[in-house]
Amino acid sequence: MPLHIVVCVKHTPSTIAVDVDSATGQPRTAGLVFAMNPFDEYAVEEAVRIKERNPGSTITALSLGPDADQAVLRDAISRGCDAAFLITGPEVLGSDSYATSRALAAAIRKISEQKPVHLALFGKNTNDGNSGVVGGMVAAWLDWPGVLSVKKIQAIDESAATLWRMMEDGIDVVKVGLPAAVGTVKEINEPRIPSLKGKMAAKKAVIAKWTAADIGLKPEEAGAAGSPSRLARSAPPPPRPAGLRIAGATASEKAEKLVTTLIERKLI
Numbered sequence: 001m002p003l004h005i006v007v008c009v010k011h012t013p014s015t016i017a018v019d020v021d022s023a024t025g026q027p028r029t030a031g032l033v034f035a036m037n038p039f040d041e042y043a044v045e046e047a048v049r050i051k052e053r054n055p056g057s058t059i060t061a062l063s064l065g066p067d068a069d070q071a072v073l074r075d076a077i078s079r080g081c082d083a084a085f086l087i088t089g090p091e092v093l094g095s096d097s098y099a100t101s102r103a104l105a106a107a108i109r110k111i112s113e114q115k116p117v118h119l120a121l122f123g124k125n126t127n128d129g130n131s132g133v134v135g136g137m138v139a140a141w142l143d144w145p146g147v148l149s150v151k152k153i154q155a156i157d158e159s160a161a162t163l164w165r166m167m168e169d170g171i172d173v174v175k176v177g178l179p180a181a182v183g184t185v186k187e188i189n190e191p192r193i194p195s196l197k198g199k200m201a202a203k204k205a206v207i208a209k210w211t212a213a214d215i216g217l218k219p220e221e222a223g224a225a226g227s228p229s230r231l232a233r234s235a236p237p238p239p240r241p242a243g244l245r246i247a248g249a250t251a252s253e254k255a256e257k258l259v260t261t262l263i264e265r266k267l268i
């Protein structure tokens with residue numbers, strides 16, 4: 001059954017976590033190398049696997065960010081996406097999660113007008129903003145069902161999907177009507193490395209660009225103007241207290257001291 005999947009990908013610094021400048025509230029990104037947000041690789045891979053199981057399906061990659069973020073969309077194409085849109089321009093920059101999700105939802109609505117979208121896929125979170133809320137917010141803007149923390153897409157056709165949602169103590173098996181927004185986790189698959197053919201396609205691909213106006217947003221609904229969040233304070237975590245070094249002449253002496261210390265501290 002051919003499906004149309006939109007996968008949302010963000011271009012983020014290739015580090016585990018990004019420092020935030022406490023004065024400006026913005027991530028410190030100068031000098032950092034950017035790549036696809038690691039969690040979004042799993043969402044792209046899942047879209048490609050669904051396409052492989054459902055011949056004739058198409059995948060549209062979607063991102064919001066500055067012009068340089070075309071690179072993340074080329075990466076998505078090299079991994080198997082068919083088309084890509086970048087929401088960009090000065091009026092969308094400085095977007096918080098609310099404005100980002102609103103713009104992504106407006107773009108998905110516009111993409112759906114050209115070819116109905118069955119599924120919008122998201123990563124678990126980004127390694128810079130790191131809120132993990134954008135997929136759920138997009139679902140709310142579109143009035144679609146939203147299921148996050150999905151570790152398996154067990155079955156999918158044009159009208160419904162059966163999903164395994166990770167819970168702290170197990171899984172929920174959820175059946176949702178489509179279209180739906182689905183957030184994935186890294187347990188869902190093992191992303192493949194882009195093929196040479198994919199890289200060639202990515203080089204030649206035309207990345208379509210949309211401004212806020214192109215997706216029907218008013219100036220006050222996009223970017224900094226459409227972002228209600230204000231960072232009040234940002235502080236680094238407190239330094240870790242010095243550890244305790246257990247000394248002893250032999251391994252058994254050290255082990256004995258360690259056990260005594262743990263008992264004294266009521267840890268065992």
Ligand SMILES: Cc1cc2nc3c(=O)[nH]c(=O)nc-3n(C[C@H](O)[C@H](O)[C@H](O)COP(=O)(O)OP(=O)(O)OC[C@H]3O[C@@H](n4cnc5c(N)ncnc54)[C@H](O)[C@@H]3O)c2cc1C
Binds near residue numbers: 011122130230
């Ligand atoms: C006042 C304010 C101003 C900000 N200004 C900027 C700024 O100028 N530049 C900036 O980069 N960040 C900025 N941020 C951070 C920015 O809001 C978030 O990074 C962004 O909204 C996404 O939220 P998140 O990173 O928490 O995404 P999460 O909710 O953690 O992401 C979940 C998933 O949503 C999708 N997703 C998230 N963001 C995008 C995107 N941009 N494009 C496509 N898919 C996406 C991905 O699939 C991702 O895995 C600002 C934040 C605030 C509060």
